[in-house]
Amino acid sequence: MSNVEDLLKQHGKAIKEVYLDWENGTRIEEEVLEAMKPFYLEKQFGNPAITHRVGWETYDFYVKAKTTLAKPLNVQPQSIALTHSFTESNNLAIKGLAKMNKKRKKIIVSEVEHLSVIHTAKSMFSDDYKVVILPVSNDGTVNVDMLQEELDSETLLVSLQSINHEIGTIQPVREALEIVKDFDEKIFFHTDATSAFGRIPLDLSNLDVDLASFSSNRILGPKGIAGLYIKEGIKLKSIYEGQLSVETLSPDVENPALLAGFAKAVELQFKQFEEIREHTIKLRDKLMYGLHTSIERTDINGPAGNRRAPDNVNISFLGCEGEALTVDSSMNGIYASSGSACTSRVLMPSHILTAIGRKPEEAHGSLLMKVNRLNTEEEIDYVLEKMPKIIERIRSITGGIQI
Template structure:
């Protein structure tokens, strides 16, 4: 290939030209503080209101239920800490899953150190929670359930509507981290009985450093950031006007193009999965196949190799990929998600995530299918584990 092949859209996306074009005037022309009363500030206030409406429309929410944050992680922190602390008179129990993003898991761990009890639900081999486990875990003291809509590593799409119904029936608040889902699948906060939802701009071809917390009207929540009266006295700090404008435009574009893009990415995803599985023995797709998986997500484990070596060799071939969440890329520990679905440590270390997006072409998919098997074989040829296995002295985890 004559240009880099970007296969890490789950980590971040480029900013679309239409988004950047709409943002630029709010850096150079309409730069007034939205809290001021003169004309250029009134323009920035109008721009924020327009973006809030765009986000609300995408979620089937009321604009007054949309709060802009510094990103998805802040929105997760605010939802979980804020709802838990504001409602601790009702109870101190939270339910989540073992495969959440660390923005959720570490927030829950923080609350455990401050008097809360947390149940971490197991998942099955494809990454789904069991609804009966959720029902059984709810106690009289449960105040919040937080389950991600779609997993950032293995693409599993949880049964969010059913989870919302269970929470509503038990009078428990329900938050979902929808950072990976927005723009790929329909999200309707009313139909799905979602009380709080987090999303991020840079996952949908918007700018980095901007996110959203949807909060259903009437829910008590403590503020996370204190100071000024911005965001209706809920989130202090001068607004990131250009970022807000960009997120608003990005989510509007995502909704307009979602059906066609979902079909295109699903085709490329399935071709990539079929090509890699057919070319590499002792490999496994992590997560579900079909409609219960994010359209552009492929996560595979290859026995007898180490994932970081694959990434370095792919990079030398011009392919940008990852072995899991971008937020833990510096860690030597295997993915907590892959361990939770039952992979042993040595196999989880040999995993590769390829995530596709707006600029991915079929030619690029063909190039990856051609390139990855040769790299896997080269690494296996250097592996004492593989040598032991082919000489009948070792064992394998996957069928050939």
């Protein structure tokens, strides 16, 4: 029997379950699944690039679905390239741009970007690129004064996330963009908008960024499909070798079923955008401040109020260890994560928490919880009832000393 099987057998299933790990894994809704079925079971499964009736019908749907994706972003559907994930979108934005613009050799990112941005930028070292990592404040806000100082005639790209995925910081993207374009309009600006799409208003035409990444699974759409907004006139080169089709940057991405699910998820998320936003803010504040006031020696990671993502709660429980937190919470039916998804099985502190000044032991003792439209106030009440006892138990075992 594997270790995972042992854990499942040992822990059993909690009487009540509350899922708050939406950052690392999401489900789809019934309406999304129903929207996808015809493209698996009926004639609409065709390749939109093929010139026969089934292909034409699929292509017609393809155009309409991309229009649905583009509408809440206030951009034209032809400006959206489909990809397999936001990680791929971020890779394409950086490497695809660099391949088309080889004269400038400097890329600027922040130290709290998703690792798909940081690692992609650093991979350019081998091609003689200079990569500048901007520091952040203790609530995760990027230092725009430092950005101003780093801009020069060699700068190709600035990549700054819209919202931090771990601590919920809403970054000053508009201010940063104005600084960049005032210095030199030829410098490109990319934003990883994955954690902002569907959570805050995101008018890309008004914001006037050059490139923006976003994803289906973060709004309860299917995994395996995402998008990259590319401003008109900007050229990227595919980072892949192989045959390309309707989509000219990513191979084998023309999956009508996934696109149908993505479009339906967008429709559902934005149909009641303000109501969903108010609902998640209410749950976020009840959970975050409820835990902070009911449990001693806790620190909220990230900013407060309207500078924080409406769905994000990240708290350090001093004197606790991350793995114990997630396991004990799981035994009580509360599912959250310690650290980021990409490093959750490695006992390394989150690079984002250490960037905002958390000591490794404080970072290890943090829980990331996210709420969305499927969560209820009753679920939050359950978490607030159980978590003080969970923390008390862990601290009693460790003596309150971080391990």
